Amino acid sequence: MQHSSVSLAGQTVLVTGASGFIGQQLCNRLQIAGAEIHGISRSKQPFCNSLRWWQGDVANLEDMRRILTAVKPDVIFHLASYVSGDRSLKAVLPTLHSNLISTVNLLTLVADLGCRRLVLAGSLEEPELGELAIAASPYAAAKWSASVYARMFHQLYQVPVVGARLFMVYGPAQKDLNKLIPHVTLSLLRGEAPKLSSGQRLVDWIYVSDVVDGLMAAAQTSNIDGENFDFGSSTLTPISTIVDHLNQLIDPSIKPLFGALKNRPMEQVRVADIASAGDRLGWHPQTSLEDGLAQTVAWYDANMN
Numbered sequence: 001m002q003h004s005s006v007s008l009a010g011q012t013v014l015v016t017g018a019s020g021f022i023g024q025q026l027c028n029r030l031q032i033a034g035a036e037i038h039g040i041s042r043s044k045q046p047f048c049n050s051l052r053w054w055q056g057d058v059a060n061l062e063d064m065r066r067i068l069t070a071v072k073p074d075v076i077f078h079l080a081s082y083v084s085g086d087r088s089l090k091a092v093l094p095t096l097h098s099n100l101i102s103t104v105n106l107l108t109l110v111a112d113l114g115c116r117r118l119v120l121a122g123s124l125e126e127p128e129l130g131e132l133a134i135a136a137s138p139y140a141a142a143k144w145s146a147s148v149y150a151r152m153f154h155q156l157y158q159v160p161v162v163g164a165r166l167f168m169v170y171g172p173a174q175k176d177l178n179k180l181i182p183h184v185t186l187s188l189l190r191g192e193a194p195k196l197s198s199g200q201r202l203v204d205w206i207y208v209s210d211v212v213d214g215l216m217a218a219a220q221t222s223n224i225d226g227e228n229f230d231f232g233s234s235t236l237t238p239i240s241t242i243v244d245h246l247n248q249l250i251d252p253s254i255k256p257l258f259g260a261l262k263n264r265p266m267e268q269v270r271v272a273d274i275a276s277a278g279d280r281l282g283w284h285p286q287t288s289l290e291d292g293l294a295q296t297v298a299w300y301d302a303n304m305n
């Protein structure tokens with residue numbers, strides 16, 4: 001059963017990770033919705049008419065207390081993260097700080113100071129509830145632990161938290177150019193053959209504006225505190241198919257170098273279960289892979305080529 005929703009017009013909304021790939025597009029949508037937007041970044045950001053920037057580290061409790069006390073947000077979107085599938089030892093502490101400590105800081109402050117809704121960005125890298133698994137990377141361990149804390153904070157302290165488990169997000173303006181789609185797109189646009197692993201990994205891809213729709217619904221829908229939603233396409237597509245599409249869109253004469261890189265160890269195959277996002281939030285992905293990739297290529301061609 002779908003619940004009623006609260007408009008974000010005039011609401012005070014705080015976005016961590018507002019300078020990031022998804023955060024920027026969420027802030028654009030919040031502006032259209034008429035929210036008063038506050039963004040957090042570790043760096044000093046240029047003045048912006050539509051958003052008030054706050055400088056701080058989400059892993060620093062006192063930075064966050066200062067900002068939350070001043071802003072008094074109705075809604076918080078926690079998107080700040082060290083987003084990396086890096087398996088090396090050097091990824092352990094940054095993922096712990098920016099994914100787990102940051103989330104526990106926010107949960108603690110919301111338990112103390114209150115807000116109407118805290119939306120946490122989770123990840124496809126987190127094992128399913130009840131799945132007997134070990135986390136495949138430091139990032140997965142931190143994201144998974146953050147969700148464990150979120151459930152506890154909801155049960156013990158009635159924190160109004162909603163989990164948004166995002167699958168593989170792609171689209172225009174993704175900043176990390178090492179991610180598959182920006183890497184392949186920019187290589188092909190430069191006339192170079194992209195270097196790839198085997199390309200066999202199956203992934204659930206989801207277009208960024210669909211993710212933003214899901215985050216907005218997670219913030220606006222009433223009576224869903226403590227619930228978790230998957231935002232993905234519910235379809236698995238191998239990396240090689242994505243690369244083929246990009247190849248066709250940009251330059252079919254270039255032959256991508258599959259097998260030039262090693263496959264990452266312990267890659268997990270997970271597909272979004274979007275039934276409850278459909279039932280409870282009325283959310284359904286709108287953008288086909290073909291349209292999403294065409295819009296992505298058009299953006300990189302116009303802005304970075």
Ligand SMILES: NC(=O)c1ccc[n+]([C@@H]2O[C@H](COP(=O)([O-])OP(=O)(O)OC[C@H]3O[C@@H](n4cnc5c(N)ncnc54)[C@H](OP(=O)(O)O)[C@@H]3O)[C@@H](O)[C@H]2O)c1
Nearest residue numbers: 017019020021022041042057058079080081098121166169
């Ligand atoms: N992209 C995907 O495919 C995907 C898939 C699943 C889940 N997610 C989740 O979705 C969220 C957003 O991802 P994204 O792709 O937009 O990431 P992104 O482009 O890397 O942006 C993350 C932002 O987090 C901020 N940040 C990192 N550590 C911080 C800290 N300690 N304190 C304050 N800010 C910090 C950074 O901003 P500053 O450098 O300005 O501080 C950065 O702009 C993340 O939680 C990620 O785990 C993404």
